[in-house]
Amino acid sequence: MSLNAVLDVLIKHHLNPENFNKREVVEATASMFCILVDNYVTKAAEETFYNLPYKDISTLVFIDQSIEIKSDTFDGFITTVKDEIINLYSSSNLSISQEHVIACYEKLASHIELALIQKKFMLDSAREANRVANIAQKQAEFAKKQAKKAKDMSNGMVTNFVTILGVFATIIITVFGGINIVGSTVKLLEGNNKLVYLVFVISFLMICLLTLVKLLMTWISSIKARDEDSDDIKEPSKKKMDFYSKSIICFFIAVIASAICIACTYKDQDIKNQTDENKSNNQNGIPFMNKEKSGKDEKSFIKD
Structure with missing residues (x-):
């Protein structure tokens, strides 16, 4: 087995608290440390140095998935292993004094404990960061909902404002349109008293007025419909003919009928004018023919 x-294996024995009370684990831990200690303790100029692989120890502790170890339990295991190292020292043939061996093991155990504390701190920091992130996410979602609510409220206010303006505009156009129709009717009655012309003009103006009002109301309805939830699925309802359609049909029929009557009236007037003209021409032609005939009789009488 390599070093x-x-x-x-030595580090894993220090990270599994369930095996701390097992005799074989304690003996195996002490034996493995006695194998490694010659590589960690060096002397130079009558000074002793402990060259422990701190980086490897920290890496092994961090990647281990062991549960949290209580300090008292860990200290008890270290004490038991030290006692076992002392028992094995005489049979291990080590070139290092027992005092330095125990000191080296204490440094190893201290670094393992330090790595465990660092690992616990990092895990706790990660949990706290995760908790804060969750709180921040909830607050962000709440702020987003509030912003959406404010936006919807603003859009609703604008829509209501535009709707009110549209209603007032519709009322004004309807009133002035009615006044215009009355004025046009009065002028028509002053110039021409025929009922056909009156029906034609009123029907045409009513079609224009109703179409304009319908356009305004449709625009207002479309603005209101955009604020409703488009995800709601409504059952399709049968379309019924509304007041606008019925009115347009009636006025359109009146326009066509009055136009036909006007055309027939003009045609009768043309026929009457043509007849009067023919009669006038006939009356002017009879005296001329009588005069010509009397002249011929005079000539024949003189000749005789």
């Missing part, structure tokens, strides 16, 4: 594999 890295031995170190891996």
